[in-house]
Amino acid sequence: MGTEADRPTLTGPAGAEAEARLAELARHTLFDGQAVTDEARLRRIAAHHDPHVYPGTxxxxxxxxxxxxxxxSADPGEHPAMADCQPLACRNTALTSANLHALTDHLTQLEIALADDNHLAPYNRHRLQEQHRVTAVFLARHDPASAE
Ligand code: SF4
Structure with a gap:
């Protein structure tokens, strides 16, 4: 298990909450300043202090x-249904630098597809334009690099 310094810095709507949850977990995995390495103990710590933070692309x-x-609300569940994730709209979203990279790459792919205008049916073009708009707005709001 990594140390405090190994943890990625998270941004996005739930970035601060992710940081707090991971810091709390890290607090329990350190004893006298040393990382706990005993596997059974780590399993117990993870079971009791599960931060419910789920990395995705x-x-x-x-x-x-x-x-x-x-x-x-009828089916809240203890875990996220990642297959039905609405990443750009959900307030549970946090972003690592790898996530920001993946979103920026996705934006570039959308731009490439939109540039090839002749091969797109109007409906598909409209959907891609909308995806591009929403992704660009999200990145402008949450990518620290775009604020520089
Ligand atoms: S929709 Fe929200 S809660 Fe569900 S997987 Fe996506 S970020 Fe998590």
Whole structure:
């Protein structure tokens, strides 16, 4: 298990909450300043202090069932339904630098597809334009690099 300094810095709507949850977990995995390496103990710590932070390609989910867009109030669930993730709209979203990279790459792919205008049916073009707009707005809001 890594140290405090190894943890990625998270941004996005739930970035601060992710940081707090991971710091709390890290606090329990250190004893007298040393990282706990005993496997059984680490398993117990993980079971009791599960931060419910789920890494993904485009976003990192900081799961709160009451505001999860992938769940309904009738079926809140203890875990996110990643297959139904709405990453750019959900307030449980946090972003690592790898997530920001993946989103920026995705934006570039959308631009390449849109540049090839002749081969796109109007409906598909409209959908790609909308994806591009939403992704660009999200990145402008949450990517620290775009604020520089
Ligand atoms: S919609 Fe995505 S970010 Fe939101 S809780 Fe579900 S998996 Fe997590």
């Amino acid at each position: 485009f976003v990192t989910c900081v799961y709160n069932p009451d505001r999860a867009l992938c769940r309904t």
